[in-house]
Amino acid sequence: xxxxxxxxxxxxxxxxxxxxxxxxxxxxxxxxxxxxxxxxxxxxxxxxxxxxxxxxxxxxxxxxxxxxxxxxxxxxxxxxxxxxxxxxxxxxxxxxxxxxxxxxxxxxxxxxxxxxxxxxxxxxxxxxxxxxxxxxxxxxxxxxxxxxxxxxxxxxxxxxxxxxxxxxxxxxxxxxxxxxxxxxxxxxxxxxxxxxxxxxxxxxxxxxxxxxxxxxxxxxxxxxxxxxxxxxxxxxxxxxxxxxxxxxxxxxxxxxxxxxxxxxxxxxxxxx
Amino acid sequence: xxxxxxxxxxxxxxxxxxxxxxxxxxxxxxxxxxxxxxxxxxxxxxxxxxxxxxxxxxxxxxxxxxxxxxxxxxxxxxxxxxxxxxxxxxxxxxxxxxxxxxxxxxxxxxxxxxxxxxxxxxxxxxxxxxxxxxxxxxxxxxxxxxxxxxxxxxxxxxxxxxxxxxxxxxxxxxxxxxxxxxxxxxxxxxxxxxxxxxxxxxxxxxxxxxxxxxxxxxxxxxxxxxxxxxxxxxxxxxxxxxxxxxxxxxxxxxxxx
Numbered sequence: 035x036x037x038x039x040x041x042x043x044x045x046x047x048x049x050x051x052x053x054x055x056x057x058x059x060x061x062x063x064x065x066x067x068x069x070x071x072x073x074x075x076x077x078x079x080x081x082x083x084x085x086x087x088x089x090x091x092x093x094x095x096x097x098x099x100x101x102x103x104x105x106x107x108x109x110x111x112x113x114x115x116x117x118x119x120x121x122x123x124x125x126x127x128x129x130x131x132x133x134x135x136x137x138x139x140x141x142x143x144x145x146x147x148x149x150x151x152x153x154x155x156x157x158x159x160x161x162x163x164x165x166x167x168x169x170x171x172x173x174x175x176x177x178x179x180x181x182x183x184x185x186x187x188x189x190x191x192x193x194x195x196x197x198x199x200x201x202x203x204x205x206x207x208x209x210x211x212x213x214x215x216x217x218x219x220x221x222x223x224x225x226x227x228x229x230x231x232x233x234x235x236x237x238x239x240x241x242x243x244x245x246x247x248x249x250x251x252x253x254x255x256x257x258x259x260x261x262x263x264x265x266x267x268x269x270x271x272x273x274x275x276x277x278x279x280x281x282x283x284x285x286x287x288x289x290x291x292x293x294x295x296x297x298x299x300x301x302x303x304x305x306x
Numbered sequence: 307x308x309x310x311x312x313x314x315x316x317x318x319x320x321x322x323x324x325x326x327x328x329x330x331x332x333x334x335x336x337x338x339x340x341x342x343x344x345x346x347x348x349x350x351x352x353x354x355x356x357x358x359x360x361x362x363x364x365x366x367x368x369x370x371x372x373x374x375x376x377x378x379x380x381x382x383x384x385x386x387x388x389x390x391x392x393x394x395x396x397x398x399x400x401x402x403x404x405x406x407x408x409x410x411x412x413x414x415x416x417x418x419x420x421x422x423x424x425x426x427x428x429x430x431x432x433x434x435x436x437x438x439x440x441x442x443x444x445x446x447x448x449x450x451x452x453x454x455x456x457x458x459x460x461x462x463x464x465x466x467x468x469x470x471x472x473x474x475x476x477x478x479x480x481x482x483x484x485x486x487x488x489x490x491x492x493x494x495x496x497x498x499x500x501x502x503x504x505x506x507x508x509x510x511x512x513x514x515x516x517x518x519x520x521x522x523x524x525x526x527x528x529x530x531x532x533x534x535x536x537x538x539x540x541x542x543x544x545x546x547x548x549x550x551x552x553x554x555x556x557x558x559x560x561x562x563x
Contacts, residue, residue, distance in 0.1 A: 202393075204389060204393055205395065208387070208389060211361050211387040212407045212410045212411065213382075213410065214410045223395070226397055304397045305438070
């Protein structure tokens with residue numbers, strides 16, 4: 035039984051729809067314009083040397099650098115390395131974080147015991163652990179991934195646990211009154227009611243895992259976008275620095291949109 | 307007739323770090339099958355606590371509760387608890403909300419689904435099954451909550467102020483509706499309410515509790531004509547007299563504190 039929708043609308047409704055679409059289009063046009071103005075402005079300002087193209091690079095230089103990196107095979111190499119580190123860090127941290135949050139939700143005793151530790155770990159700047167991580171994991175990908183996990187996991191645990199524990203007490207009472215076990219309460223009630231918070235945690239984690247991977251690469255890397263940034267900075271090659279930044283922007287947005295698509299699928303599944 | 311519910315010398319003490327509170331003191335109550343019992347009393351007298359005890363959500367400190375001769379047990383299927391809030395899950399459609407209890411009790415099958423859907427059709431929810439809770443009015447949502455409860459075929463309905471969150475108009479309508487549903491499904495019910503008239507309009511027996519600690523102050527057996535709806539009962543002189551009596555009883559209790 036599908037909802038019956040009225041096929042013919044009143045004039046008012048068409049006006050409403052038109053206004054809605056106009057506004058949506060206007061927002062998109064403005065967004066694109068800002069980007070175009072930024073890029074064109076940047077290009078013109080550097081081309082006429084109003085600002086120094088040495089310090090600021092320029093869009094055409096960036097495109098040229100991307101072309102060079104592409105033909106030398108470095109573009110793919112560096113992007114793939116950082117992307118791999120980020121994705122592995124993201125998945126492991128989110129997965130383990132979720133699991134830990136579940137265990138802490140399930141066992142109130144453990145939750146209370148862990149509380150002060152989580153608070154301290156959360157406020158600790160993870161970069162401070164850099165030297166320790168290098169000593170433990172060596173100067174390679176492992177250390178970078180570990181840094182990434184470290185940055186993402188605590189926030190994940192805290193956010194998801196918070197979502198679990200803030201489930202409506204009345205709904206829990208109802209579910210208990212129906213004779214539900216704790217596992218049932220979790221899967222039938224707590225998890226679906228936390229979907230929104232979990233998805234927003236994933237979105238935050240996308241950003242954090244990039245931070246983690248780049249920070250890790252600043253510490254130890256021999257390749258990757260973070261390495262390009264550091265290297266470019268050291269040899270004063272601003273074209274390289276800007277190029278790496280642009281590639282980072284693109285990759286991070288792609289990952290963010292992947293999570294947004296995931297969000298849509300999850301919503302569709304749960305709103306049934 | 308054998309009693310469905312027998313409460314003997316029931317007491318409950320709430321513990322917290324600073325104090326302990328005697329919430330219920332020596333409650334004795336017998337409820338027969340198909341009886342509609344209302345519990346009224348000043349606020350904080352432990353009305354809801356009695357329901358939680360009967361449902362098995364909390365354990366008595368002293369005394370016993372027997373439902374069909376058994377201790378209250380959440381896993382059993384004897385009680386259906388209806389809360390002040392409808393507690394529908396916003397991400398589920400009305401249909402899936404109705405199945406919620408069946409799912410949890412692992413009883414979701416063709417027959418139980420059909421039974422639930424028949425109830426929904428019979429009581430005016432049939433056209434809204436694919437909608438979500440936020441698309442329904444408060445009265446409708448509360449009816450969905452009742453159908454969710456009834457689809458488990460409980461012997462005993464525990465109604466914890468199910469009307470108090472509704473506006474007056476809806477409330478009167480829903481009283482008639484739910485009273486009719488409970489009568490025609492031949493259920494036993496315990497209604498907790500602070501609204502004396504509502505208690506009078508729906509029940510066969512009214513239990514008046516004292517202020518904390520809740521003790522049974524009076525029990526009124528009602529003998530209205532069976533054909534009267536709750537709304538019609540509200541109009542009678544008998545209701546008004548009874549209201550005065552119960553009002554006075556509760557007033558006296560309040561002054562004691």
